[in-house]
Amino acid sequence: MTTAASPRELAHPTRDEIRLEGVLHALSDPVRLRVVRELATAESELSCSYFDLPVTKSTSTHHFRVLRESGVIRQVYRGTAKMNGVRRDDLDELFPGLLDSVLTAAAGEAARHGAG
């Protein structure tokens, strides 16, 4: 298991360090928004390799890092896989209703324009 001292443990902002502007920026990219939508509807953590994103591996890694560093997702190593989950508790506590309204808006936009 990963411990706090492990170099494989990834840096995350504490709940108190999460900022609205950073969250909105993280969600303002279509690829990142798609990742968050899939994570939000998944019943468990999803590995990075689960996602079939239309970007290179390094760009994908960048997008996951932006999501993690803004506090939108939590990433942990499980064996060789990097697993991802939305920090719903933290986001709902800090910004009530925001994540749900963004997810609803993204679903509506996908229905209107076929994106996502």
Add this chain to the structure above:
Amino acid sequence: MTTAASPRELAHPTRDEIRLEGVLHALSDPVRLRVVRELATAESELSCSYFDLPVTKSTSTHHFRVLRESGVIRQVYRGTAKMNGVRRDDLDELFPGLLDSVLTAAAGEAARHGAG
């Protein structure tokens, strides 16, 4: 009055052209978020010069343009003043609850951290 043929009429996306990602990006900057918060609580349009922003004139103009081109605000010339208002009807129709949850989140963040 400005007409459609006037060169002083500023370009705006139609409601159908407004995209969630663009709106979230526009709101992800602290200066722009502050402008939107003030416009949302104002009872009428506010001129650009009303805002005492901690940025240069050209940066301020850029921020207002990002807000306009993303569909968050409507800008119209009235004489020599550029007047601004939030496109609440369009945003609420496209993305129900989103603007309010962002405004609530911004107020909460300002209360916690003194920003805005």
